[in-house]
Amino acid sequence: MTNPSAPKRITWIIGLACGIAGIIGHLIAVPYLTLYSFTLVMIGFIVLAVGTTFRGL
DSSP: OOOOOOOOHHHHHHHHHHHHHHHHHHHSOOHHHHHTHHHHHHHHHHHHHHHHHSTTO
């Protein structure tokens, strides 16, 4: 297993955007975001974890 590395900026932005959209969907009744709030947060965490695990993502 390799040492963790910092994800690329675009990977970090995508993960952060998904996480924030999921949190907003949980706190405020937004039609699409509220329905998939948990999924969006999980996608954000997975994108960040994969970006940290694999070098060059």
